[in-house]
Amino acid sequence: MVRFSEIIKQGITKKGKPKRSERSEKQSEPFRLSNLGELRLSVDKKSPPAEAGISKTVKDVKGIKEFFLNVLRYIKEVRKNVVDNRAFKIDPALILISKIINTPDQINEIYHSTIFFKPEEDYTISRPINTLVYALKIGQGLEYSAIQLLELGLSAFLYDVGIFRIPESITKKEGKLTDSEVAIIRKHPEMGRDILSPFKKDYPLLPRVAYEHHER
Secondary structure, three states: OOOHHHHHHHHHHOOOOOOEEEEEEEEOOOOOHHHHHHOOOOOOOOOOOOOOOOOOHHHHHHHHHHHHHHHHHHHHHHHHHHHHOOOOOOHHHHHHHHHHHHOHHHHHHHHHHOOOOOOOHHHHHHHHHHHHHHHHHHHHHHOOOHHHHHHHHHHHHHHHHHHOOOOOHHHOOOOOOOHHHHHHHOHHHHHHHHHHHHHHHOOOHHHHHHHHOOOO
């Protein structure tokens, strides 16, 4: 299994890492949702705003499109395994996220491209992809370290896997849901926690984020 520490050793922090804040220097401490209140957004008023839109070169556009296709392929595989009650591998997601973090300006470019590369109408597939991209963008703005971005990205990408356990007759139902159907949907955070529990030892945030994402 790929671990965060192994990716760090491979050089992810040597190239394209975000500027560290005093908080992000404490890499030994696990990031917690409650820490969000302690982190501050650092804005350089002298820097012009990032230009909206996809990358200007054909090479960059192909790279971004490849990213969306890869994450789309992975999340569909995860859904299939969850529906079939089978385990899935976490490594492909970790590798995909690490490649983004390790490429200068890649997060910003992909963020601006979400409007152009919409996977499909199925929100259970498109939402985790968009959540991954937006979470990384926010984490970058908060000056998270590479290890924090990896944890944040992985947790954001898989936070809603429990919804895959809900029958499509409910998730794709047109019209008002019955009370019993609503009750079933409300169980998906617990389902997500249980699905991600096997990864708790190496990635403790995964089941926690899945379980708490409707806390408020």
